[in-house]
Amino acid sequence: MFLDFFYLLREKGLDVTPTDWLTLTEALDKGLAGNSFTGFYRLCRAVLVKSESLYDKFDQAFLEHFKGIAEMPEIPPEFYQWLANPRGSESMDGQKHQSPYRTAEQIEQMLRERIGEQTCQHNGGTYWVGTGGSSNFGNSGAGQEDGIRVGGQGHYHAAMRVAGERRFRDFSEDQVLGLRQYQMAFRRLRQFSGETNAAKTELDLDATIQATSDNAGKLKIEYKRPRQNTVKLLLLIDSGGSMDEYMAVVTALFQAVRKSNHFQDLKIYYFHNCIHDRLYTDSTCTPGKWVESESVLHQLDGNYKMIILGDAEMAPYELLNYRYYGQNRMCGLDWFQLFQKHYPHNVWLNPSTGGRSLWHDDYWSVGSHYDLSTYDILNDKFDMYLLTVANLEKALKKLLVSR
Numbered sequence: 001m002f003l004d005f006f007y008l009l010r011e012k013g014l015d016v017t018p019t020d021w022l023t024l025t026e027a028l029d030k031g032l033a034g035n036s037f038t039g040f041y042r043l044c045r046a047v048l049v050k051s052e053s054l055y056d057k058f059d060q061a062f063l064e065h066f067k068g069i070a071e072m073p074e075i076p077p078e079f080y081q082w083l084a085n086p087r088g089s090e091s092m093d094g095q096k097h098q099s100p101y102r103t104a105e106q107i108e109q110m111l112r113e114r115i116g117e118q119t120c121q122h123n124g125g126t127y128w129v130g131t132g133g134s135s136n137f138g139n140s141g142a143g144q145e146d147g148i149r150v151g152g153q154g155h156y157h158a159a160m161r162v163a164g165e166r167r168f169r170d171f172s173e174d175q176v177l178g179l180r181q182y183q184m185a186f187r188r189l190r191q192f193s194g195e196t197n198a199a200k201t202e203l204d205l206d207a208t209i210q211a212t213s214d215n216a217g218k219l220k221i222e223y224k225r226p227r228q229n230t231v232k233l234l235l236l237i238d239s240g241g242s243m244d245e246y247m248a249v250v251t252a253l254f255q256a257v258r259k260s261n262h263f264q265d266l267k268i269y270y271f272h273n274c275i276h277d278r279l280y281t282d283s284t285c286t287p288g289k290w291v292e293s294e295s296v297l298h299q300l301d302g303n304y305k306m307i308i309l310g311d312a313e314m315a316p317y318e319l320l321n322y323r324y325y326g327q328n329r330m331c332g333l334d335w336f337q338l339f340q341k342h343y344p345h346n347v348w349l350n351p352s353t354g355g356r357s358l359w360h361d362d363y364w365s366v367g368s369h370y371d372l373s374t375y376d377i378l379n380d381k382f383d384m385y386l387l388t389v390a391n392l393e394k395a396l397k398k399l400l401v402s403r
Contacts, residue, residue, distance in 0.1 A: 185392045187260075231400075293339075312375045
């Protein structure tokens, strides 16, 4: 069944085995795909794809093989013109409107029928593809739990689907990380040393084979000292404010680091926007729960690897004015650079997609003398990596290489 699809997946670079294929056919026989094309797609992906980074290759092969089957109706260009400028609406209360239960296939068929019937622009109402109102199709109206947004922007995130949107998302290796990817990546952050005073308690297989061979085949077991990870890690996390948007990403990284047993020593501290005279010991940055930044520098030697996790976004005076926060003897930028100098093995992981330059807005501006964003300033000073699968691997490799 669908053998051409099997060979196409392998041609696209997916390691699909005959065992995987038999598992899929067994799942189909048991009705696990349900009666929908979307259910079939999800079942195929769950059984045949072994890594999220391969989702995009799978989607391309799936769409190529099943092209034209149960696809979203194509929206004629004139519909997007009609929907480009929403007019007054009958219901904009932001509430999701209940309607009789319909399957995704029924909703798509309804949209096909509307497209075939409609000949002009509509605003308001309950039937046509238009703006405002409470129709199942269009934009800028009341939220419909089984609606399809056509054009416009999503306000209430109530639509079941978005017309013209790629149905199957790209999960390539530039995806933002989750817990499992963090755990796999941190396994790479290891530097082993055999120069310890520990007893030889670990079986040395190669030496045992050689010694047994030299001993005329009579077994002679050889032991070696266990390898120990010598990496000591200092993790500094920006907490609160603009970082709240990335809470899930930060939480996943924090859990992966805490669960890891790869480090000889691990220290975690928090700051809000900038490092100042004090670092916090909890993520809420509670006053009193802190340590002096200088004491961290004195207690943790330069052999620690330092990771800074933050979006590098703040008002310029937070970074450049030493009087901003309490009685700081240095500005935030100087503190960052002091830590950078003390810990030469360092990287900056940034969950933001590249800096939003909020500081150029009036809200962030403090006079016209701030021409650069704080993101630009810190990106120029540090080796900064966008927090993705591929970039995390590069960053961790960078930590293990001397400057």
